Amino acid sequence: MKKLLIATAALSALALSRVEACTNFIITRGASTDSSVMVTYAADSHQLYGALYYRPARDYRPGETLKIYEWDTGRYLGEIPQVAHTYQTVGNMNEHQLIIGETTYGGRPELEDSTGIMDYGSLIYITLQRAKTAREAIDVIVNLANTYGYASSGESFSIADPDEAWIFEMIGKGCKMVNGKNVNKGIVWVARRIPDGYVCAHANQARITQFPKDDPENCLYAPDVISFAREAGLYNGTDADFSFCDTYAPLDFSGMRGCEARVWSMFRRITPGMDRYLDYALGKNPENRMPLWVKPAKRISPKEVMDFMRDHYEDTPMDMRYDIGAGGHHLPYRWRPMGFEVDGVKYLNERATATQQTGFWFMAQARNYLPDPIGGVYWFGVDDAGTSCLTPIYCSVTEIPECFREGNGHMTEYSPTSAFWLFNRVTNFAYLRYDMMSADILKVVNERENGQLKKVQQIDAKALSLYKTNPEAAIRLLTDYSVKTAQEMFDKWVELDRYLLVKYMDGNVKKERNGKFLDNGYGRNIPASPDFPGYNDEWKKAVAGSTGDRLKEIEIKK
Incomplete structure (x- = not known):
């Protein structure tokens, strides 16, 4: 840009x-x-x-x-x-x-x-x-x-x-x-x-x-x-x-x-x-x-x-x-x-590859051993690459997923069905406590991307078999897959957005076991006492150094 x-x-x-x-x-x-x-x-x-x-x-x-x-x-x-x-x-x-x-x-x-x-x-x-x-x-x-x-x-x-x-x-x-x-x-x-x-x-x-x-x-x-x-x-x-x-x-x-x-x-x-x-x-x-x-x-x-x-x-x-x-x-x-x-x-300050102010990003693949409608896969994502997810869109699709469509929101108009706004919600929340929340986000990112890389190979094979006799049907298959997969990713991020808010609300970290938040054992939907992770050591030292004795505890002699 x-x-x-x-x-x-x-x-x-x-x-x-x-x-x-x-x-x-x-x-x-x-x-x-x-x-x-x-x-x-x-x-x-x-x-x-x-x-x-x-x-x-x-x-x-x-x-x-x-x-x-x-x-x-x-x-x-x-x-x-x-x-x-x-x-x-x-x-x-x-x-x-x-x-x-x-x-x-x-x-x-x-x-x-x-x-x-x-x-x-x-x-x-x-x-x-x-x-x-x-x-x-x-x-x-x-x-x-x-x-x-x-x-x-x-x-x-x-x-x-x-x-x-x-x-x-x-x-x-x-x-x-x-x-x-x-x-x-x-x-x-x-x-x-x-x-x-x-x-x-x-x-x-x-x-x-x-x-x-x-x-x-x-x-x-x-x-x-x-x-x-x-x-x-x-x-x-x-x-x-x-x-x-x-x-x-x-x-x-x-x-x-x-x-x-x-x-x-x-x-x-x-x-x-x-x-x-x-x-x-x-x-x-x-x-x-x-x-x-x-x-x-x-x-x-x-x-x-x-x-x-x-x-x-x-x-x-x-x-x-x-x-x-x-x-x-x-x-x-x-x-x-x-x-x-x-x-x-x-x-x-440094300027790294991943940055906050990203409109969209992609990793595109061109494969000469497949017909063009199948060979071109456009892995597309929005917002900060560090914590957003790519989803496969074949180059022959005849429809664009609603969450990525032009006109679905813009830079000064929020849309609840826009992937750009959803990913910004999740990532901007993660910036508050990046060392913890980014790990939760990247776990989902890696599961989805690794899963879709395997799935694409299966879709390639199905589409190639179909393409030999019915190219239009093969393109419909690729379009349906691309649109469905993108929407599934969007739905997963809606779920992730809610999960992160519940888990990290108010600076606390709720306890989990087997994917569920723990309650306090009395059956009244009150969570178990949360963890209070505080700040890293660099931050503690900086605060102590910049405040002098103002925050220092003193011992009161009895």
């Missing part, structure tokens, strides 16, 4: 500006346990409502146009000609198993184009309607941005299909007006195919440095990506030394500590030796740059990929659970703004 754009020289200001940010992980077929291509995305924003976008395939008459509204703001930007046929899209995946995710890196603010009408969100969702493969998607994005002008700042895209995965980075060319027209309209860009068996990631910092100029099978780029940089006074070295990110989005402390650190935290889970880049992740050594992609020590399962999105830097030097900012219950979050100042000294 977008963040404020500030000149790269203003490091402290930039560090405070990255308050809305997203994270993408990309796993190639050869790196996954089930030979699927997987992409994750968290749409992190303080203003985005979590809903599952659905656009059925459609035919259009010649001359019809498409109105463009900026995804972040809803601002009308203009209109473009519509194509004759658009493909069905479910969230950030289409009927051909094409997946697109993004993170905004901003880059040089002077390269923004105020005359453009294609913002990054529109590029995603229009491209999904018009492209079948990752390579086609790259062409569509480039053509749209160059034809109609690019209305956003620097952007990294994850673009994947059942066979291959790419990281694509782009930025505008700024405004150079001649006779009322911007002669710099369009983008400069580079796209690199991730080698099979490897894993890539990006998190609001451009990551492509030098790239091969003579390998179109694995690397594509704008013909003027280097010459434009020279003309704009951004680069004066050789073609061989040209680095896309160092030229168009120079690295700074915030880019390392607030962004690249999220990539590092995931890479270290799957690849030995990543701790040698710790000084880079901490923002201390830009020369010790991490690789663009890494080869995992072993193949990665879909459940592991889901859990990567729940990372809070646990057991690293950036772990947020043990300083006073975590409060009395080891909360791994900090409220915005990220930066603060004390006695003229500036400080910056």
